[in-house]
Amino acid sequence: MAVQDYSLLAGRSLSNVLARPRYLSDTLLQADLIGVGSLPIVVLTGFFTGAVLALQTSSTLQQFGSLSLTGKLVSLSMVRELGPVLTGLMVAGRNSSGMASELGSMKVTEQIDAMRAMGVDPSKKLVTPRVIASSVMLFFLSIISDLVGLTGGFMISYVLLGLDPNQYWTTAYQALRFGDIFMGLCKPVIFGFIIATIGCYYGLSAKGGTQGVGRATTQAVVAASVLILVSDFFITRLLMGVFQY
């Protein structure tokens, strides 16, 4: 039943994209909250992930005399996997919970019913702007995370491992194929969709006053995080098949 309700909400959020009225100002507001608001945590997470990746792998690479491949390893890991997934998890923790609590509070105080009573479709007014904003902003946040992660890896490679900056950036750049970039940019769009629809679904299903809102918030973060990791596996497998890795 829950899966059916979620599927209906997710489907309607997509079909509403082309339907009128279009809530552009609501979408921009959400884009600001999700995109600009999440920027500090995404930058910090990306930087230290890239840095620790370089640090952890350097000892293994050194054993095989391949320290020069650090840039390639950080680049592939960040762009294909860690950039989108960690950004998705960070934004899920921050925004999925925010959406669930905001919409949940509106639900238990009858504001959602009031909206419907006034002839306004909550899925158009509340869900679709969040879905569009999440998908678009996660796309850009992942690019930023990749770039900052590569910079973190570079700092470690240059300062601690003594690698040549030119060598690091050249190997990092040359390692990437079209399939890697496509995979890295396709995932955040889907993760953004998951974050927004899960947050909105749990918010709009909230029952039982403030306790219900708290429960919805927790469930939204857990479900969004798990779905991101599960869908990441399937997207990766699918795209590896498509691009013949």
Place this chain on the structure above:
Amino acid sequence: MSILAPPLEQRQPSAPRSGEPVIRFEDVSIAFDNPVLEGVSFELPFGETKILMGVAGTGKTLILKLALGLLRPDSGHIKFLEDDITEMREEELFALRRNIGMVFQESALFDSLTVEENVAYRLIEETGKVTEEIHARVLEALRFVELEHTVALFPSELSGGMRRRVAIARAIITDPKVLLYDSPTGGLDPVTSNTIIELIVKQRDVYQTSSLLVTHRLQDAFTMASHYFDREQNKMVPIADGVTRDVHTKFLILRDGKIIFEGTAAELLRCNDPYIREYLS
């Protein structure tokens, strides 16, 4: 053509069409874990107010939500004018609901919007912004509930009674054909309750808007049945003894999901049903 309803002072009373109901419930039943409404049938004629009463959990609020199409019955039909709302899609219901105003039990004002944005919500949805015309209409609706000065405040800055009055202003701003009041005086002190009832009586008598009102307060219900709004004195006054005046107000009493009484205040007081006698005592 303006999407706005005429200003309050230019509005004509809803023309009563004899015998034609604005809302009709036909054998409506709905159950959740247990049956809540069973075979409920009644009509709300043009210009009439029906007061829904009964102990908690008998389905009074449910009737309002069904009338608005927020919930669908398990069986039976609900008609709004010519439309059977039980067979309408959600998209069609959004358009229909623009003809119905609802005052929720806890006001249900949008807490992140100002009073002006709350009252003008429907109008802003249609125009996309607060125009001068909308601003004037908001002030007029707030003047009706005597809260013109709260236009820039947020709901959290208002008292419970003020929030209910803002909710009434939000419901009437588009000149709906029907108003649904869900316990509009619930949890309020007697003086504030009386202010709210006076506004409802004013809307009933001046604009003759059809309405369904849920209340637990017998005093409020009988005040509505025994008072009318005097436009010259600009206040609610009691109907003088010996004077016959139809205030177009009837009572519906629910028990265990069924309507056990429908009639005027006088008929209710004459009713010999033991349950109703106990309920009124």
